Amino acid sequence: MISxxxxxxxxxxxxxxxxxxxxxxxxxxxxxxxxxxxxASITESLGKEEALRRRQELDVKDHQQKAARxxxxxxxxxxxxxxxxxxxxxxxxxxEITRLEDAELESMERSEQLExxxxxxxxxxxxxxxxxxxxxxxxxxxxxSHRALLVDVNARRNELRSTIEExxxxxxxxxxxxxxxxxxxxxxxxxSACQMVVRPQRWxxxxxxxxxxxxxxxxxxxRLLYWDPARDAPQKKPSKNExxxxxxxxxx
Ligand SMILES: [Zn+2]
Numbered sequence: 001m002i003s004x005x006x007x008x009x010x011x012x013x014x015x016x017x018x019x020x021x022x023x024x025x026x027x028x029x030x031x032x033x034x035x036x037x038x039x040a041s042i043t044e045s046l047g048k049e050e051a052l053r054r055r056q057e058l059d060v061k062d063h064q065q066k067a068a069r070x071x072x073x074x075x076x077x078x079x080x081x082x083x084x085x086x087x088x089x090x091x092x093x094x095x096e097i098t099r100l101e102d103a104e105l106e107s108m109e110r111s112e113q114l115e116x117x118x119x120x121x122x123x124x125x126x127x128x129x130x131x132x133x134x135x136x137x138x139x140x141x142x143x144x145s146h147r148a149l150l151v152d153v154n155a156r157r158n159e160l161r162s163t164i165e166e167x168x169x170x171x172x173x174x175x176x177x178x179x180x181x182x183x184x185x186x187x188x189x190x191x192s193a194c195q196m197v198v199r200p201q202r203w204x205x206x207x208x209x210x211x212x213x214x215x216x217x218x219x220x221x222x223r224l225l226y227w228d229p230a231r232d233a234p235q236k237k238p239s240k241n242e243x244x245x246x247x248x249x250x251x252x
Contacts, residue, residue, distance in 0.1 A: 001164060001172055002226065007157040009177065014146045014153065021139035028135050032128040039121040042114055049111045055102045060097050145241040168215070175223055184223040187231065196220035202224045 014243035015037045070090045073224035077083045161169060189203050206216050216225045
């Protein structure tokens with residue numbers, strides 16, 4: 001039954017790992033998608049800055065042309081009122097040109113920062129794409145090899161189960177189903193599964209019992225206890241120096 005439990009745990013481990021890989025691949029794909037979206041939003045912002053600067057340049061040209069036109073009109077004005085009105089308009093156009101050129105510089109600074117962010121985002125996307133591809137390949141490999149292992153372990157498991165007595169097997173299955181594992185080694189007066197102390201009388205029964213005695217369970221977690229003198233601390237009775245584990249299997 002100890003061998004059966006180790007095979008059962010192996011089946012569980014292989015099954016869980018097979019199930020784990022698609023999740024890992026999906027998580028990686030989600031990370032990649034997120035990074036791609038981030039890159040797309042940076043690219044979009046860069047496009048917006050460029051469009052903004054094109055508009056600003058056109059506006060600057062408009063104001064320059066207007067200022068040039070106004071200066072020509074200055075040559076033909078006759079009154080000081082007209083002259084000061086034109087001057088006012090020229091000043092306004094020049095102020096607008098300065099404002100737009102400053103704004104253009106600010107936009108260029110933002111673009112520079114965005115370009116740096118874009119390069120970083122592109123690297124992230126490339127790394128994640130590589131990792132995603134590697135995960136996918138690894139997932140396929142692991143799934144294939146684990147499935148082959150499962151066939152082998154299950155065959156050994158079925159063979160072993162056929163050698164264990166029916167009632168013991170159903171007890172094992174019942175405890176394994178509710179507790180995850182059916183067997184627990186008694187180590188240092190404790191159940192190694194739930195860590196609760198085994199009472200002295202029960203501990204002595206466990207340590208001293210012979211092959212024909214019924215199986216002992218942990219009073220706290222209900223698992224079947226076994227005791228391995230080879231593993232536990234040096235005990236008083238070297239004559240009983242045989243594994244109870246082996247005796248359980250033989251008793252069944
Ligand atoms: Zn226990």
